[in-house]
Amino acid sequence: MEHISEKPLDLVGLLAAAHHPQAGALVLFSGEVRDSNLGQPVAYLEYEAHPSMATKMVAEILAEARQKWALNLAVAQHRTGTVAVGESAVVVITASPHRREAYAANRYIIDRLKHEAPIWKCEYFTDGTKKWGGNCNCHETTGNANEHVYEFEQER
Amino acid sequence: MKEHFEPNLELAENVQTVTELKAQLMRQNEAARGLLQLCRFAVDDAFVDGDYPLKPTDTVAVIPPSSGG
Numbered sequence: 001m002e003h004i005s006e007k008p009l010d011l012v013g014l015l016a017a018a019h020h021p022q023a024g025a026l027v028l029f030s031g032e033v034r035d036s037n038l039g040q041p042v043a044y045l046e047y048e049a050h051p052s053m054a055t056k057m058v059a060e061i062l063a064e065a066r067q068k069w070a071l072n073l074a075v076a077q078h079r080t081g082t083v084a085v086g087e088s089a090v091v092v093i094t095a096s097p098h099r100r101e102a103y104a105a106n107r108y109i110i111d112r113l114k115h116e117a118p119i120w121k122c123e124y125f126t127d128g129t130k131k132w133g134g135n136c137n138c139h140e141t142t143g144n145a146n147e148h149v150y151e152f153e154q155e156r
Numbered sequence: 157m158k159e160h161f162e163p164n165l166e167l168a169e170n171v172q173t174v175t176e177l178k179a180q181l182m183r184q185n186e187a188a189r190g191l192l193q194l195c196r197f198a199v200d201d202a203f204v205d206g207d208y209p210l211k212p213t214d215t216v217a218v219i220p221p222s223s224g225g
Contacts, residue, residue: 033223038172047224048218049159053201054224078224090225110225118198119224132159133223145194145221146203 003058009088018093020072029105031090047080054146061112068120069101094156107152115148157220160188175206
């Protein structure tokens with residue numbers, strides 16, 4: 001499984017390959033490019049990654065999710081390059097015998113991936129301006145670049 | 157980060173640790189000081205602490221806060 005992809009993510013193909021005879025639940029999360037951010041119209045996004053390190057970290061996050069929950073399947077892919085509005089920038093698929101585990105693991109994987117994997121977003125706005133970064137500002141709260149505030153820990 | 161430095165930078169100066177490397181990069185580009193404070197550093201695809209001893213041939217990746225997803 002390729003975790004970092006320069007090509008458009010094949011959500012349908014990934015879903016088709018994810019069915020598992022022991023899984024009663026499959027959750028597919030697709031992180032998609034929105035046409036605005038904080039009120040500013042977005043033209044498209046561009047992602048860059050440290051490919052070898054991002055690949056290794058995504059694999060580790062998936063392995064840790066498999067340790068925490070009984071999963072039949074856990075996959076994740078993130079795009080690099082230009083991603084248009086309405087396209088998928090990241091996909092996470094989890095499958096488990098019952099839905100609770102698949103939902104919880106899916107959320108854990110996407111949260112950790114967003115905060116930790118060396119992948120960076122540049123937003124290009126319709127007015128021609130651009131802005132790097134923007135997702136993980138946890139250091140402002142925690143005072144530590146390695147300490148994050150995860151959604152999966154905030155909500156139950 | 158790419159707006160402050162070349163993608164690949166070879167240091168002429170001898171730096172012993174990651175903390176020294178960070179200070180050297182800050183001296184080279186004052187405008188990048190704030191961002192460098194937030195960056196993590198990695199050698200051979202693994203994060204390293206400030207006191208990590210650098211060899212002259214090490215390649216260090218400078219990792220700004222993640223913004224994937």
